Amino acid sequence: MNRFPSALLERAVDEFSKLPGIGAKTAMRLVLHLLRQDTKAVEAFGNSIIRLRQEVKFCKVCHNISDNDTCEICSNPRRDHATVCVVENIQDVMAIENTQQYRGVYHVLGGVISPMDGIGPSDLQIASLVTRVQGGEVEEVILALNPTMEGDTTNFYLYRKLADTGVKISVIARGVAQNDELQYTDEVTLGRSIVNRTLFNVSI
């Protein structure tokens, strides 16, 4: 509908509008912001994205994003390679790394099973997880998927696939979050936090 005063402008706004959550007006605002920046800065912006897409690799062990064939975590001999934490995506790896509470390695599924979105087990890195566990070096698999219906479905599917290997399978604790108010916590979470209570420990 809009008649753009410049074909170059229209093209750039069009490209930005393809990004998720970016509408036509926001795209216009972002493009006009870039137009006010130095040419060098805008070139750096554009090239950073192009280079990322052209050069980025995925770790052949855990499928995390990496600059090399094997990621920093998988190639670090000081990590515990017998413990594999299964996560949905790389943001989850970063979130867990930021806690500085985990010294094992990861396995990035690339999503969760979601029939509604047409995502089945074969779309995810599940076969490679099974092969990895069958390799014999893994002692424990920690399921750290999001506490949603899709996450639970995937947990259950992984549990069935891995049960035969004899590996120890655990799942991250669910309960009330730090600074939650109990009166506003949903029943499922609060109920589970009572059932799965742990012994009081001063160090926690």
Next chain:
Amino acid sequence: MNRFPSALLERAVDEFSKLPGIGAKTAMRLVLHLLRQDTKAVEAFGNSIIRLRQEVKFCKVCHNISDNDTCEICSNPRRDHATVCVVENIQDVMAIENTQQYRGVYHVLGGVISPMDGIGPSDLQIASLVTRVQGGEVEEVILALNPTMEGDTTNFYLYRKLADTGVKISVIARGVAQNDELQYTDEVTLGRSIVNRTLFNVSI
């Protein structure tokens, strides 16, 4: 704080985070979205921005964005070059063009006077407007700035600067907007809409 699994990824997220209104998490989401697209599509995205910044021009008459030295509107002989509509930015040109109610030409100030933001008259295309009007071809200047304090200040400044030239100076009508509810309309607008009432006209 976040340790990125890839320097390329960190770089791209960093660049996206510099955009206004885009935080670190949104930047990550956008970059990961781009990573899932074809390399060709991502190259098209990056290059569209770089090309825009490198090649875009500003019309030497009205300062609108343009692919050429003179924009399509200013170089169109069928437009009324005696009527100049003064706007803040190119989005406003596009908005007025979309109404299909205006056949004159434009003058893009590039902002409004805003001492709070350190924007004075010399930061805007005001001198070039005065020169343009002094040229003698302009018969009417329509002030179409946003109805804010900054817009009003700029209107007043422009009025004083242009008063000597003898050009007709008008300002866009203020009043209740289409589909507004009167009971929720602010007093200034509603009051002005009564004071500045127009004769009832069936064609409107």
